[in-house]
Structure formats: structure tokens, C-alpha cells
Amino acid sequence: MDRPPKYKASDYIPYEGISRTPGQTIKALRELHEWSQVDLAQKTGISQATISSLETGRTALGAERAKVIAKAFNIYPTFRK
Secondary structure, rough: OOOOOOOOOHHOOOOOOOOOOHHHHHHHHHHOOOOOOOHHHHOOOOOHHHHHHHHHHOOOHHHHHHHHHHHOOOOEEOOOO
């Protein structure tokens, strides 16, 4: 059985008042874990090309991808309105 996530994605935003795009957050988390885009792709089943497009904002994240990526990082996805 999987352990519940320990952190929320917003826990990784280092300073109050700084806003990140979803792609910037994915990249920051990936770098924090010292993973390449290929590593994240293998852990999520999302292609490396799509990971790259998500990080640069060329592709919208969407709720389902957010959940898959959050699970790879063992965090809760955080959605802003």
C-alpha cells in the first residue's frame, strides 16, 4: 500500500508572495529531487517531451497529469483558482 503524501506542492515555494507557474513548480521539484526529465518521465509514464512542454508552459498541466506528477513526488497537488 502506498504511503500518503507527506507534503503539499505549495510547501516547496520558498518565499511568500512569489508565484510560480505549474511548470516552474514541476521543474523546481524535479531539480530538488535531482531527477532529469527522463527520470520524471519514467516515474510518471508521461513522455520526456511532454515533461519539457509542461515545464516551459507550452502544454497545460491539467488535473490528471497534476495528480500523476504529485504522486511521483509524494506530495498533494495544490490547485489555484
